Amino acid sequence: xxxxxxxxxxxxxxxxxxxxxxxxxxxxxxxxxxxxxxxxxxxxxxxxxxxxxxxxxxxxxxxxxxxxxxxxxxxxxxxxxxxxxxxxxxxxxxxxxxxxxxxxxxxxxxxxxxxxxxxxxxxxxxxxxxxxxxxxxxxxxxxxxxxxxxxxxxxxxxxxxxxxxxxxxxxxxxxxxxxxxxxxxxxxxxxxxxxxxxxxxxxxxxxxxxxxxxxxxxxxxxxxxxxxxxxxxxxxxxxxxxxxxxxxxxxxxxxxxxxxxxxxxxxxxxxxxxxxxxxxxxxxxxxxxxxxxxxxxxxxxxxxxxxxxxxxxxxxxxxxxxxxxxxxxxxxxxxxxxxxxxxxxxxxxxxxxxxxxxxxxxxxxxxxxxxxxxxxxxxxxxxxxxxxxxxxxxxxx
Amino acid sequence: xxxxxxxxxxxxxxxxxxxxxxxxxxxxxxxxxxxxxxxxxxxxxxxxxxxxxxxxxxxxxxxxxxxxxxxxxxxxxxxxxxxxxxxxxxxxxxxxxxxxxxxxxxxxxxxxxxxxxxxxxxxxxxxxxxxxxxxxxxxxxxxxxxxxxxxxxxxxxxxxxxxxxxxxxxxxxxxxxxxxxxxxxxxxxxxxxxxxxxxxxxxxxxxxxxxxxxxxxxxxxxxxxxxxxxxxxxxxxxxxxxxxxxxxxxxxxxxxxxxxxxxxxxxxxxxxxxxxxxxxxxxxxxxxxxxxxxxxxxxxxxxxxxxxxxxxxxxxxxxxxxxxxxxxxxxxxxxxxxxxxxxxxxxx
Numbered sequence: 001x002x003x004x005x006x007x008x009x010x011x012x013x014x015x016x017x018x019x020x021x022x023x024x025x026x027x028x029x030x031x032x033x034x035x036x037x038x039x040x041x042x043x044x045x046x047x048x049x050x051x052x053x054x055x056x057x058x059x060x061x062x063x064x065x066x067x068x069x070x071x072x073x074x075x076x077x078x079x080x081x082x083x084x085x086x087x088x089x090x091x092x093x094x095x096x097x098x099x100x101x102x103x104x105x106x107x108x109x110x111x112x113x114x115x116x117x118x119x120x121x122x123x124x125x126x127x128x129x130x131x132x133x134x135x136x137x138x139x140x141x142x143x144x145x146x147x148x149x150x151x152x153x154x155x156x157x158x159x160x161x162x163x164x165x166x167x168x169x170x171x172x173x174x175x176x177x178x179x180x181x182x183x184x185x186x187x188x189x190x191x192x193x194x195x196x197x198x199x200x201x202x203x204x205x206x207x208x209x210x211x212x213x214x215x216x217x218x219x220x221x222x223x224x225x226x227x228x229x230x231x232x233x234x235x236x237x238x239x240x241x242x243x244x245x246x247x248x249x250x251x252x253x254x255x256x257x258x259x260x261x262x263x264x265x266x267x268x269x270x271x272x273x274x275x276x277x278x279x280x281x282x283x284x285x286x287x288x289x290x291x292x293x294x295x296x297x298x299x300x301x302x303x304x305x306x307x308x309x310x311x312x313x314x315x316x317x318x319x320x321x322x323x324x325x326x327x328x329x330x331x332x333x334x335x336x337x338x339x340x341x342x343x344x345x346x347x348x349x350x351x352x353x354x355x356x357x358x359x360x361x362x363x364x365x366x367x368x369x370x371x372x373x374x375x376x377x378x379x380x381x382x383x384x385x386x387x388x389x390x391x392x393x394x395x396x397x
Numbered sequence: 398x399x400x401x402x403x404x405x406x407x408x409x410x411x412x413x414x415x416x417x418x419x420x421x422x423x424x425x426x427x428x429x430x431x432x433x434x435x436x437x438x439x440x441x442x443x444x445x446x447x448x449x450x451x452x453x454x455x456x457x458x459x460x461x462x463x464x465x466x467x468x469x470x471x472x473x474x475x476x477x478x479x480x481x482x483x484x485x486x487x488x489x490x491x492x493x494x495x496x497x498x499x500x501x502x503x504x505x506x507x508x509x510x511x512x513x514x515x516x517x518x519x520x521x522x523x524x525x526x527x528x529x530x531x532x533x534x535x536x537x538x539x540x541x542x543x544x545x546x547x548x549x550x551x552x553x554x555x556x557x558x559x560x561x562x563x564x565x566x567x568x569x570x571x572x573x574x575x576x577x578x579x580x581x582x583x584x585x586x587x588x589x590x591x592x593x594x595x596x597x598x599x600x601x602x603x604x605x606x607x608x609x610x611x612x613x614x615x616x617x618x619x620x621x622x623x624x625x626x627x628x629x630x631x632x633x634x635x636x637x638x639x640x641x642x643x644x645x646x647x648x649x650x651x652x653x654x655x656x657x658x659x660x661x662x663x664x665x666x667x668x669x670x671x672x673x674x675x676x677x678x679x680x681x682x683x684x685x686x687x688x689x690x691x692x693x694x695x696x697x698x699x700x701x702x703x704x705x706x707x708x709x710x711x712x713x714x715x716x717x718x719x720x721x722x723x724x725x726x727x728x729x730x731x732x733x734x735x736x737x738x739x740x741x742x743x744x745x
Binding site for chain 2: 041042043099108112115116118119121122123124128132133135136137138139141142145146149150151153154155156157158159160166170173174177179193194196197198199200201202251252253254255256257258259266267270384385386387388
């Protein structure tokens with residue numbers, strides 16, 4: 001079966017508008033979480049956010065789309081990240097539009113980030129807005145497919161916070177099955193009043209920047225962003241630079257509760273174990289875990305328990321959400337980019353906002369920046385409401 | 398991939414199967430509401446009250462199937478809009494209460510994966526679980542997902558389906574973008590209306606599918622294909638490629654299931670494909686029964702599976718005379734002329 005290689009990546013998050021800026025922030029231990037300046041919500045007074053500091057209009061300008069009608073925050077974030085990934089992989093227009101190139105994206109909020117516009121359109125108040133075809137989750141995928149004249153297999157996932165991990169998995173599976181030769185895979189979510197109020201109603205937003213795996217953690221910090229990877233079947237790659245290989249993936253359901261994970265981490269253990277099995281790796285071969293690590297009471301303890309069940313001990317691990325906030329559907333692909341950067345540059349990044357380990361578990365995330373690390377295989381976890389658990393393994397080529 | 402059992406809630410009496418004995422239900426509105434069963438006994442009432450309509454319909458079709466087949470290993474659902482009514486109601490509250498204190502129930506169900514998640518939770522199914530939301534090809538993508546999973550050899554039995562609900566707000570948004578007919582047309586005239594727009598529908602069709610053929614097999618889903626932003630000639634090409642990929646000649650197809658919806662701006666795709674490539678095949682239609690929605694091709698699959706099970710198709714579904722024996726059907730559906738899906742099915 002063919003290998004699935006990563007030949008390009010693109011990202012926009014609170015710690016940078018491209019791959020280089022993101023890496024630089026990670027190296028310096030510099031967070032992107034702060035006061036939400038662009039978000040239209042009264043909760044900017046109460047909670048910090050991982051906001052992309054550039055306005056939608058400015059992002060559209062820099063992406064060459066100034067004045068385009070009906071662009072939502074989710075749309076423009078996706079466009080920016082995808083442009084970078086396509087350039088890095090040096091794909092031609094013909095390659096992008098080939099029927100052998102799949103396009104798999106993900107979003108949870110989609111165009112519902114346009115809260116006020118949807119409110120007026122949905123309730124037939126005033127003139128119709130420019131966003132009538134932009135609200136639905138899959139809208140950004142369809143728009144990008146049109147922009148790049150794509151004709152291959154395309155889908156959009158919404159499995160809440162594990163969505164774009166499923167995009168990466170599905171793209172890899174399509175290539176392995178021979179149904180595609182290439183796949184553009186990732187996800188996008190803009191910060192939105194809708195999600196801010198949703199997570200606030202669940203009372204799991206932290207009043208201070210999130211502190212994953214800390215004994216005194218107080219909830220998650222919402223972020224926004226998008227990231228895409230270009231996956232190619234190994235025989236197409238030739239002399240191109242390769243940033244890693246998608247070797248393993250697992251998907252399971254915890255089947256425990258609509259919005260929290262079981263204490264014995266059934267779904268987490270299953271998705272990690274399945275990923276290891278697909279990659280044909282032993283737990284001892286994993287050199288780094290980019291955890292889901294949201295900073296909620298429930299997630300972090302369950303994830304530590306799940307990882308310990310599979311690994312016995314704990315490999316070097318951390319959550320990078322104190323950098324970006326929780327980017328929801330984009331989290332899986334954002335964190336896959338961080339994993340690939342760590343592997344490519346043989347480095348591990350400092351964990352932010354950690355003071356005391358969870359009682360009874362000696363689970364201490366990577367303390368400081370380390371260089372010259374021999375990182376061959378990395379695991380990335382993403383879990384969502386509805387019990388959805390996904391794990392990916394990326395390997396050095 | 399083989400269908401061994403199925404359940405469907407739609408704007409017709411499909412849940413009980415009475416549609417095949419009592420005939421089709423006439424619709425005169427622009428929204429064809431689903432005929433829901435009594436859920437009592439399937440779900441505790443306090444849970445039922447909190448469920449969105451799409452979760453409820455997913456549970457109403459899925460839980461009896463899960464009860465019958467204890468060895469279902471995973472769940473794959475296509476649902477473009479998910480619990481859209483709950484999402485919009487939550488959004489309305491945000492605006493109307495100026496981001497006041499809200500209850501989280503609606504928010505938790507707002508993502509489309511709440512259907513597959515609830516089924517997993519109620520059925521304790523901890524295997525593969527995924528939700529496709531890619532608008533008009535969300536169900537086709539779910540089929541592809543299941544085919545890949547079976548090809549990999551790790552799974553033997555899955556629950557697969559398409560679910561969609563109507564919400565007033567989304568209906569309003571779609572009215573604003575010209576999706577629906579302005580005049581009143583009843584379901585007997587819908588496909589002959591020769592005017593812009595269609596009518597809005599909802600429903601759930603769930604299938605228990607196996608990797609291997611057995612005595613229990615009702616219908617085979619051979620393969621699925623999709624394309625976006627294509628013109629009518631590209632659709633012909635795509636159909637040819639799809640048949641060739643599956644080693645089929647045009648003459649191997651006995652009947653088409655076409656998604657004609659009475660919208661004179663986009664029905665030409667169906668007519669062109671039928672006239673150009675399949676002039677000798679019989680044709681079934683179905684949107685005059687259940688209207689149009691993102692995952693409506695799941696209803697076409699339900700119809701085709703019933704056909705293979707020996708059910709007599711209602712006369713309203715026969716658009717062009719069909720042969721006595723039908724062994725292979727091609728389902729072609731598009732959404733707004735933008736996203737196009739093909740599903741190839743066979744008698745097992």
